Amino acid sequence: MKAKTCVLDVWTEAHQRVTGVLRYKPQDPYAVHFSFRGAGPEGETVLYRFARHLLVEGLDQVAGECDVLVAPHPEDPDWLTITLRPGPGKRTVVYVPSRRVEKFITSTYDMVPMGREHELVDVDKAVDEALAQIFRQVAT
Numbered sequence: 001m002k003a004k005t006c007v008l009d010v011w012t013e014a015h016q017r018v019t020g021v022l023r024y025k026p027q028d029p030y031a032v033h034f035s036f037r038g039a040g041p042e043g044e045t046v047l048y049r050f051a052r053h054l055l056v057e058g059l060d061q062v063a064g065e066c067d068v069l070v071a072p073h074p075e076d077p078d079w080l081t082i083t084l085r086p087g088p089g090k091r092t093v094v095y096v097p098s099r100r101v102e103k104f105i106t107s108t109y110d111m112v113p114m115g116r117e118h119e120l121v122d123v124d125k126a127v128d129e130a131l132a133q134i135f136r137q138v139a140t
Contacts, residue, residue, distance in 0.1 A: 004111060006104040010036045011079075011095040020096060024052065024108040029117035032108070034082070036094065046092055048084055053114075055105050058082075059098060072098070 003025045010020035020036035032055060035047045050068040057063035058070025058080055066085065073079035073095060080101055084092045 004104070004107050006100060006107075008096055008100045013093045018094075020094070022101070022104050024104075024111070026112050029112045046084060052105070052108060055080075055101055056114075059102055059105075 003023055005024075006022040008020050008022065010018050012018060018036050020034065023033040023035075025031075025033070028049075030051060030053075031049050032052045033047070033049050035045065037045045048068065050064070054063045054068060054070045058072070060072065062069060062071040064070055068085075069081075069083040071081050071083075073081050078098055079095045080098050082094050082096060084094075
């Protein structure tokens, strides 16, 4: 299966418009990838991977904690607020159009329905890869 991509206008807290990309890969069925240029605290490109269900829940209520929060915009229901915390003391807040996100999420569920993600995950392979990475880190 091919990846699903949605290019959209993203607005920063500083009222700057940047281009954002939401991407869903069935090979990584629980996650969405979100990237945008120039929206980081120092104008850098921001790349994030987070749970797909956060976008769904965030359409109606605050969803997530710690490093990713998704919520309806407090003043304009046509927008979602996404807060990303890439590290201690760092925070990026962006606003994305709700309808575009909703349409994107619907198209990802057409690819991999909610609750069927586990059918695409090879748990044994994932555990083997994680252990191999840990052993490489310990060895260095």
